[in-house]
Amino acid sequence: MAPKETKQKPTKKSHPGGKPKLGPKPPKPQPQRKPPPPKVQTPKPQQPPLPTTTHPSGNLPPNWPSHLPYLTTPLFSPLLTPSHYSALRTRPPPDSIEPLDELPADYAPGPCSTKAVILPITDKRHPACGQAGLFAARDLRPGEFVVRYLGEIHPGGEEWGGGLVFPEVSEEGGGEGDDGEKDGEDGKNGDVNQDQKTADEGEGSKTEPTPEVKYNYKQSDYDLWLDHALDLAIDAARCGNEARFVNDYRRVPNPSFPPGYKPQSKKEELFMKRPNAEFKVVWDPPRQEKTMAVYVLPAGKKAVGRAREVGVPRGEEVVVSYGKGFWEKRREEEEEGEGKNREGVDGEERE
Numbered sequence: 001m002a003p004k005e006t007k008q009k010p011t012k013k014s015h016p017g018g019k020p021k022l023g024p025k026p027p028k029p030q031p032q033r034k035p036p037p038p039k040v041q042t043p044k045p046q047q048p049p050l051p052t053t054t055h056p057s058g059n060l061p062p063n064w065p066s067h068l069p070y071l072t073t074p075l076f077s078p079l080l081t082p083s084h085y086s087a088l089r090t091r092p093p094p095d096s097i098e099p100l101d102e103l104p105a106d107y108a109p110g111p112c113s114t115k116a117v118i119l120p121i122t123d124k125r126h127p128a129c130g131q132a133g134l135f136a137a138r139d140l141r142p143g144e145f146v147v148r149y150l151g152e153i154h155p156g157g158e159e160w161g162g163g164l165v166f167p168e169v170s171e172e173g174g175g176e177g178d179d180g181e182k183d184g185e186d187g188k189n190g191d192v193n194q195d196q197k198t199a200d201e202g203e204g205s206k207t208e209p210t211p212e213v214k215y216n217y218k219q220s221d222y223d224l225w226l227d228h229a230l231d232l233a234i235d236a237a238r239c240g241n242e243a244r245f246v247n248d249y250r251r252v253p254n255p256s257f258p259p260g261y262k263p264q265s266k267k268e269e270l271f272m273k274r275p276n277a278e279f280k281v282v283w284d285p286p287r288q289e290k291t292m293a294v295y296v297l298p299a300g301k302k303a304v305g306r307a308r309e310v311g312v313p314r315g316e317e318v319v320v321s322y323g324k325g326f327w328e329k330r331r332e333e334e335e336e337g338e339g340k341n342r343e344g345v346d347g348e349e350r351e
């Protein structure tokens with residue numbers, strides 16, 4: 001696995017929150033990232049978080065890691081404040097510069113196996129060989145919704161968090177399953193540690209209070225800005241769904257071309273190296289919340305032939321761009337790590 005972040009001082013290249021997250025670097029002038037007018041920011045009266053659940057029936061996607069809770073709805077960090085909830089549940093008006101698209105009307109929580117599956121990566125040319133990735137289970141259309149990015153929603157600027165806190169499971173042992181019904185109507189959260197709560201744990205399980213857990217969001221390789229300006233991020237390191245396995249496109253071999261193939265033109269070179277999907281902030285109508293999802297990239301004006309119909313062919317890996325910022329930061333950390341190692345060696349030599 002890739003090196004983790006260190007507690008280094010934020011450099012100029014760092015995000016103001018002090019951490020790089022997956023996804024394109026929060027763009028400087030992008031309208032969606034601008035803080036909304038004060039009217040929108042006015043916190044509503046405090047609402048309890050909507051209930052969130054792991055999958056109640058134990059219906060997990062193939063290759064899901066057994067140690068990780070599988071989510072079918074977002075999980076909320078206890079560190080979120082009423083203004084975070086207000087930001088999360090305020091939809092930009094349709095005439096705003098960047099209104100949000102909606103999740104598809106037929107979206108159903110739970111495994112997305114008809115569209116994409118988690119597979120181990122065994123191709124030695126792949127930079128994430130030995131890890132896993134998400135692969136198209138059928139041809140995916142340009143612009144098509146693939147899977148929601150689920151994880152723990154937390155204040156993006158906070159470096160430290162505690163143990164995961166799951167809601168109490170209702171009498172029915174439900175949770176929001178494929179029928180979209182919600183559990184835990186009182187919105188009460190139970191203190192459940194991730195190690196104590198497994199994805200298919202049944203109803204009403206009583207758990208010990210969360211032991212003192214210190215978790216550093218900065219060290220996560222699965223942390224994504226949901227809304228940078230409003231300090232909302234989603235971390236899928238400790239729990240999540242299939243979307244946490246989406247890799248970055250850089251240096252990933254394109255299976256449509258034989259190993260060692262040299263592109264015949266600049267156009268072909270660009271085509272071979274581009275992402276085929278993106279992380280997109282969208283609106284979840286049933287929950288009345290902002291959410292993040294993976295979508296196939298639109299075909300684009302220049303698309304011809306099959307590319308107009310198929311964005312990600314069956315069997316191909318779904319890859320996005322984590323953004324230059326993610327990899328720049330990673331490089332800085334590696335260099336810093338190497339520097340520290342050298343210092344250590346020097347120190348030993350002096351002694």
Ligand SMILES: C[S@@+](CC[C@H](N)C(=O)[O-])C[C@H]1O[C@@H](n2cnc3c(N)ncnc32)[C@H](O)[C@@H]1O
Pocket residue numbers: 001002022127128131132133221222244245246247248249250251252
């Ligand atoms: C969100 S995870 C992606 C899923 C990951 N492969 C797994 O099996 O859990 C991000 C991590 O995947 C790896 N990764 C993803 N895309 C990569 C790429 N193009 N080159 C090298 N490593 C990559 C890095 O270790 C990165 O920190």
